[in-house]
Amino acid sequence: MFINFLTWVLLLPKIHGIVSLLPGWIIKSLKPAKSIDSKHFQVPKGLAAIELVGGRETAIAQIIRTIPNKLYKLSFTIGDAKNGCHGSMMVEAFVAKETLKVKYESIGKGGFKTASFEFEAISNRTRVTFYSAFYxxxxxxYGHFCGPVLDDVKVFPVHH
Structure with a gap:
């Protein structure tokens, strides 16, 4: 994101600026999300990921184009950044009328898992939202907030 600058960047909610620093996503919460890089943290895929550091007060969302009544599959990866963050983590995903809660037991030493589920679109535009259930x-x-890492979000049509 910023070459030779920081190992992470706080991404402020949309109320603090017109343009999101996370292209295509809305930071729709009171607290910022944190962008982390693969050079300094464990990132499931690619060069960067998002760490949901503010519990239910940190949420990210995206509005995607869909076809009503068509089935889609949402998949994503969660884990920990290998930064000492520990505990029972849970990321909640909301899309159309569906919700999925994915647990991840972190011991702060890295690791991740992928989750997916199908949903039926209910309109031409569908909001996909993620947040961390816990602090x-x-x-x-104990004064340093952290949270689960979210990465590799994909939505694609299901063909039966």
């Missing part, structure tokens, strides 16, 4: 801190620094 987390680092094992050796």
């Amino acid at each position: 987390h801190t680092k094992l050796n620094d």
